[in-house]
Amino acid sequence: MKSSKIILLxxxxxxxxxxxxxxxxxxxxxxxxxxxxxxxxxxxxxxxTNKGNHAMKIKDVKASCGCIGLEYPRGEIxxxxxxxxxxxxxxxxxxxxxxxIGVYADNGDSPLELRMKGVVVSEVVDYAGTYPFLLGLIxxxxxxxxxxxxxxxxKPQQTIHIHNTTDKTIQPQIMHLxxxxxxxxxxxxxxxxxxxxxxxxxxxxxxxELGLNQTSVFLGAFPGDRVNPDKEITVSAVLLPxxxxxxxxxxxxxxxxxxxxxxxxxxxxxxKKKHRAVVTIKNVGKSTLDISNLRMxxxxxxxxxxxxxxxxxxxxxxxxxxxxxxxxxxxSKPRVLMITNDPDNPKVTINVNVAK
Numbered sequence: 001m002k003s004s005k006i007i008l009l010x011x012x013x014x015x016x017x018x019x020x021x022x023x024x025x026x027x028x029x030x031x032x033x034x035x036x037x038x039x040x041x042x043x044x045x046x047x048x049t050n051k052g053n054h055a056m057k058i059k060d061v062k063a064s065c066g067c068i069g070l071e072y073p074r075g076e077i078x079x080x081x082x083x084x085x086x087x088x089x090x091x092x093x094x095x096x097x098x099x100x101i102g103v104y105a106d107n108g109d110s111p112l113e114l115r116m117k118g119v120v121v122s123e124v125v126d127y128a129g130t131y132p133f134l135l136g137l138i139x140x141x142x143x144x145x146x147x148x149x150x151x152x153x154x155k156p157q158q159t160i161h162i163h164n165t166t167d168k169t170i171q172p173q174i175m176h177l178x179x180x181x182x183x184x185x186x187x188x189x190x191x192x193x194x195x196x197x198x199x200x201x202x203x204x205x206x207x208x209e210l211g212l213n214q215t216s217v218f219l220g221a222f223p224g225d226r227v228n229p230d231k232e233i234t235v236s237a238v239l240l241p242x243x244x245x246x247x248x249x250x251x252x253x254x255x256x257x258x259x260x261x262x263x264x265x266x267x268x269x270x271x272k273k274k275h276r277a278v279v280t281i282k283n284v285g286k287s288t289l290d291i292s293n294l295r296m297x298x299x300x301x302x303x304x305x306x307x308x309x310x311x312x313x314x315x316x317x318x319x320x321x322x323x324x325x326x327x328x329x330x331x332s333k334p335r336v337l338m339i340t341n342d343p344d345n346p347k348v349t350i351n352v353n354v355a356k
Contacts, residue, residue, distance in 0.1 A: 023052040024105065024112045027223065028171075033118030034187030034196065035125070036091045041069075043088045044116045044188075048103065050077045056105045061085065064100040067092060072103070091120045118187065126195040127161040135219040136231040138172060139163045140198075144331040147237035149347065150204045160198040160233070162219070164190040173220040174198060175227055180206035181217065181235065202237055211293025211339040211347075213237045234331055236297060243343040255312070256285030257342045259350070266354040269324045279318040279350060283310040285342065291316075293339040300326040301334055301352065320352065327354060 031044035050056055055078045061070045069088035077083055087101055096119045102111030131139035141161040150156060164170050169191050174183035182201045190196045198219070207213050218231040225231075246254070260280040269275055283289035289310040294303060300323050307316035320336060327334070334352040 023050070023056070023107060024103070025049045025051045026112060026114065028188065029113065030115045030117070030188070031087075032184070032186045032188045033089075033116065036089070036118050036120050037124050038094060038120055038122050039091060041088050041090050042118065043086055046085045046087070046101075046114050047082055048085060048112065049082045050079055052107060053079055054107070055079060056107045058103060059106045060104045062102045062104070062111070063087070068099055068101070070101070085114065087114065087116050089116060089118075094120050094122070096120075127163075127197075129161065131161070131163050134230070135162075135233065136225070136228065137166060137221045138170070138219055139165055140219070143233055145200060145233060145235045146332065147202045147235075150202065150207075150237055150239050152204050152207075152239065152242060154204045155201055156204075157199055157201050160200070161195060162190070162198060163195045164192055166221075167192050170221045171223060172196065172198065173223055173225060174200075174233075175218040175220050175225070175231075177217055178215050180204070180208075180213075180237075181215070183217070200235065204237070204239060207237060207239045209293065210239050210241055212295035212297070212337050213239065214295075214297075236332070238337065238347060240346050241339065241341070243346065246343060251343055253286045254344075255283050255287050255289035255310075255340070255342050257289055257291075257340050257345050257348060258282045258284045259348065262348070262350050264320060264350060264352045266322055266352060268355045269322070269327075273324050275322045275324075277320045277322075277352075279320065281305075281310070281316045281318055283312055283314055286312055288312075289314075290341045291338050293337070295337045297332050297335050297337065298326070298330040299323075300330045301336060303336055318350075320350070322352060322354060 027047040033042045033044060036042045055076045057076055058072050061072050067090045071086035073083045085103060089099060098117040101114040104111050129141055131141055133140045133143040145158045147156050169189050171189050172185045177183055180203050184199045186197050214236045216232050216234050218227045219233060264277045266275050291308045294305055296303060302321040304319045305316055310316055336350040338348040340348060
């Protein structure tokens with residue numbers, strides 16, 4: 001089995017893919033089967049389209065091992081026609097698997113590469129928690145993701161558990177991803193009554209700025225699904241400044257932030273539209289304190305700061321306003337974030353607790 005996989009890998013690597021890529025197009029070249037019960041064969045389906053100008057025939061489909069069963073059209077495929085390649089794995093070996101399939105047509109020697117992966121387990125176990133949120137048609141355990149205290153170069157991950165409560169198989173898609181986020185859904189196809197996992201990976205090297213970076217992505221139930229507010233997943237990431245290269249002397253002369261409080265307790269607002277609080281900020285260090293990237297995690301807060309550069313001994317006033325109407329729709333806990341050049345406190349968070 002290992003030798004056949006090596007031969008297939010070599011043929012895929014050596015083949016010139018440029019011309020071939022223009023003649024066949026696959027909707028999804030990787031199918032993740034997720035958990036597969038031991039000795040229960042699993043089938044992945046790949047939709048492929050003849051993008052050439054002429055009819056073609058599939059002359060061969062090669063798999064990386066003999067544990068794979070293959071089904072594909074044997075007749076002529078006209079230009080523009082979509083066909084299905086079915087790949088079945090026998091699931092006779094426990095643990096993770098990844099199988100390569102090469103599809104060869106009569107109009108070229110270069111294969112179209114397909115990939116099937118998953119994990120064979122003794123018993124399929126779905127997520128045991130609850131799904132309190134609804135993202136379009138799909139219940140989930142979260143609709144708000146936070147990547148806290150990220151250093152440049154790190155690639156942290158967060159997961160969202162989802163569940164298919166419809167009577168049809170769904171193929172969840174994460175839409176409107178920024179360049180610093182990648183998403184993977186396991187399994188690729190989720191049958192009725194089964195669960196899945198969305199994994200979001202943050203590439204901190206691509207974050208646009210220090211401090212709080214916020215965006216929204218959307219969970220569709222199938223390819224080509226539309227973006228709607230009810231499918232929104234809010235994503236925030238806090239990128240910290242790097243003080244690793246500071247010398248001992250520089251650290252001794254560094255600024256130091258001191259706050260009158262980092263917890264603001266707001267009484268019940270009742271009929272009030274807003275409530276204001278003030279936090280005093282003081283520089284008790286030995287050089288200028290710089291406060292940057294002053295952000296709120298929610299739109300229910302407004303802030304103003306009268307000074308952002310504080311000489312040693314100087315104070316500033318941070319005014320925080322809580323907006324009662326917008327508190328009704330917030331997803332994350334109300335808080336204010338500041339990024340500073342204090343090596344001991346590069347990120348300062350002020351929590352806002354609103355009594356009900």
